[in-house]
Amino acid sequence: MQYMNIEELRDYCLAVKNAEECTSFGEDFMSYKIMNKVFAFFRLNPKDGEHFVVLKCDPDRTVELREKYYGIIKGYYAGATLTWNSVYIQRDVPDALIAELIQHSVEEVVKKLPKKDRTKYDGK
Numbered sequence: 001m002q003y004m005n006i007e008e009l010r011d012y013c014l015a016v017k018n019a020e021e022c023t024s025f026g027e028d029f030m031s032y033k034i035m036n037k038v039f040a041f042f043r044l045n046p047k048d049g050e051h052f053v054v055l056k057c058d059p060d061r062t063v064e065l066r067e068k069y070y071g072i073i074k075g076y077y078a079g080a081t082l083t084w085n086s087v088y089i090q091r092d093v094p095d096a097l098i099a100e101l102i103q104h105s106v107e108e109v110v111k112k113l114p115k116k117d118r119t120k121y122d123g124k
Helices: 006-014 059-068 095-112 115-122
Strands: 020-022 029-034 037-043 052-056 072-074 083-089
Touching: 006 020, 006 029, 006 037, 006 095, 029 095, 037 095, 052 095, 059 072, 059 083, 083 095, 095 115
Parallel strands: none
Antiparallel strands: 020 029, 029 037, 037 052, 052 083, 072 083
């Protein structure tokens, strides 16, 4: 099975409407924001050699995903919460699901924005 690589992950994040790429967590971290809110981040050089992306997720869905996939675990650097997951890009998580989870993360961020910012982001 061929897995997503770090460049493809970056491309998926940058394809998000109005996405901004930055290194707000340090030079070894790439983070992606919309409306100045982070929806994804990952290390360029992970200590264990396995690349993963940290994504925001609905808590109910988090439980289901963590039970189903070995490659989805508690979000590193995100504390003890069900709202962030670490998604390993070279384990058992299909690329299509990773892409969908990036979009889901964006949706989770957008729904927490103030109404005026949601309206601006949605273009309404």
